[in-house]
Amino acid sequence: MIFQKQGPLRGTIAVPGDKSISHRAIMFGALAEGITEVTNFLRGADCLSTIRCFRQLGIDINDDPASDRIIVHGKGLYGLTPPKDMLDVGNSGTTMRLISGILCGQNFPVSLTGDESIQRRPMGRIMTPLTQMGAEIESIRGNNCAPLSINKTKKNNTRLRGIHYKSPVASAQIKSCVLLAGLYAEGETSVTEPSLSRNHTELMLREFGADIKSMDLTAAITPNPHLTGHKIQVPGDISSAAYFIAAGLMVPNSEVIIKNVGINPTRDGILRVCKQMGADIRLENIIDHGGEPVADLVVRHSELYSTEVSGSVIPTLIDEIPIIAVLACFAKGQTVIKDAAELKVKESNRIDVMVDNLSRMGADIIATEDGMIINGGKPLHSAVIDSKDDHRIAMSFAIASLMAEGDTEIRGAECVNISYPNFYSDLRKLQIL
Numbered sequence: 001m002i003f004q005k006q007g008p009l010r011g012t013i014a015v016p017g018d019k020s021i022s023h024r025a026i027m028f029g030a031l032a033e034g035i036t037e038v039t040n041f042l043r044g045a046d047c048l049s050t051i052r053c054f055r056q057l058g059i060d061i062n063d064d065p066a067s068d069r070i071i072v073h074g075k076g077l078y079g080l081t082p083p084k085d086m087l088d089v090g091n092s093g094t095t096m097r098l099i100s101g102i103l104c105g106q107n108f109p110v111s112l113t114g115d116e117s118i119q120r121r122p123m124g125r126i127m128t129p130l131t132q133m134g135a136e137i138e139s140i141r142g143n144n145c146a147p148l149s150i151n152k153t154k155k156n157n158t159r160l161r162g163i164h165y166k167s168p169v170a171s172a173q174i175k176s177c178v179l180l181a182g183l184y185a186e187g188e189t190s191v192t193e194p195s196l197s198r199n200h201t202e203l204m205l206r207e208f209g210a211d212i213k214s215m216d217l218t219a220a221i222t223p224n225p226h227l228t229g230h231k232i233q234v235p236g237d238i239s240s241a242a243y244f245i246a247a248g249l250m251v252p253n254s255e256v257i258i259k260n261v262g263i264n265p266t267r268d269g270i271l272r273v274c275k276q277m278g279a280d281i282r283l284e285n286i287i288d289h290g291g292e293p294v295a296d297l298v299v300r301h302s303e304l305y306s307t308e309v310s311g312s313v314i315p316t317l318i319d320e321i322p323i324i325a326v327l328a329c330f331a332k333g334q335t336v337i338k339d340a341a342e343l344k345v346k347e348s349n350r351i352d353v354m355v356d357n358l359s360r361m362g363a364d365i366i367a368t369e370d371g372m373i374i375n376g377g378k379p380l381h382s383a384v385i386d387s388k389d390d391h392r393i394a395m396s397f398a399i400a401s402l403m404a405e406g407d408t409e410i411r412g413a414e415c416v417n418i419s420y421p422n423f424y425s426d427l428r429k430l431q432i433l
């Protein structure tokens with residue numbers, strides 16, 4: 001797909017529902033008794049993979065796009081049934097890691113796989129705590145990656161043991177996986193992280209009736225709650241809004257309003273970093289959806305300055321680092337991004353792929369062990385970009401192209417389908433041609 005430099009972006013859009021919250025709404029709805037009604041669900045490939053897996057596990061899920069409602073007919077904590085085939089999570093790390101926690105609590109064997117990218121991503125990080133809990137989980141090829149097999153020989157009702165897990169990485173996927181296994185364990189299960197990752201699991205499970213507490217960097221859950229079906233209105237995804245925030249800030253004379261965006265403090269690092277860089281972003285109409293704060297964002301073109309992005313802010317903007325790297329190319333001075341080695345184990349190695357592709361466009365950027373250093377101010381020019389089929393990379397370069405001279409060709413551009421199927425048409429809506 002070819003992209004070109006554009007004039008100002010103006011107008012109002014609503015980005016699709018939050019990916020993390022959409023996954024959890026299906027999963028927790030399946031484990032609750034009765035009906036869960038989800039509105040503004042993200043119909044991206046990753047969340048559709050979650051629906052497909054839970055249907056394979058015997059859950060009835062009706063999707064009615066006309067009424068914008070997904071209805072999950074929950075069967076309670078012990079209502080899942082053995083799937084006929086291997087579960088396929090597609091490209092979704094969130095599905096793979098969270099569902100594994102749930103499946104370790106069941107009495108039937110399951111195996112799970114996903115696409116080529118998922119088969120390279122580390123699963124040892126969940127196998128270690130789950131094994132400590134007494135779960136039977138193994139990597140079929142013995143390389144700590146998918147495909148995984150769970151409960152291969154488990155025959156009776158052996159319960160998991162609650163553990164107090166000190167996670168070496170700040171990861172909501174690890175935390176959620178262990179807490180979900182904790183629903184089926186003997187005694188309390190807790191997870192302590194080195195810094196706080198997104199807390200949607202804690203907030204939503206509590207809404208469904210779980211006994212779950214959060215204290216600083218620790219979340220703890222009591223087993224065997226009675227979960228009841230719930231209405232969930234999914235806020236707009238701040239990770240998707242990030243591309244329009246960046247475009248609005250970078251392209252001269254732009255003014256963009258993004259409606260109904262989730263601004264949970266464990267996700268809003270992009271706003272804090274942009275403000276540190278001098279961004280003009282205003283929050284309006286702040287409301288609450290089941291503990292999740294939501295606001296409209298008014299973004300205006302701004303002169304940007306370099307900054308350091310490091311430490312505890314990293315987990316709150318982990319998926320936004322590719323687009324922050326693009327912003328840094330247009331900021332005065334040197335931006336340093338560190339403590340972000342997790343980027344190497346996402347859908348692609350996002351440090352190398354960003355540095356390689358931005359260098360092709362003429363940016364002054366180098367990779368470090370755990371991040372990047374970018375000297376802003378060098379003009380970007382035409383290039384061929386390899387997205388490595390990573391949605392965050394494709395969207396970041398579609399935005400970079402708005403400021404680059406000549407043609408930017410993005411290979412594999414259609415992978416935006418993973419988290420934002422209408423991304424290109426929404427971008428066009430904001431462009432004054």
Ligand SMILES: O=C(O)C1=C[C@@H](OP(=O)(O)O)[C@@H](O)[C@H](O)C1
Pocket residue numbers: 019020021094170171172173174176197198318319342
């Ligand atoms: O829990 C979640 O919904 C997610 C957690 C993050 O992953 P990690 O927990 O592996 O950092 C994030 O990158 C992913 O897009 C969604």
Ligand SMILES: C=C(OP(=O)(O)O)C(=O)O
Pocket residue numbers: 019046091092093094095319346347392419
């Ligand atoms: C890393 C991501 O997702 P997941 O881990 O669910 O594949 C992402 O959406 O950027």
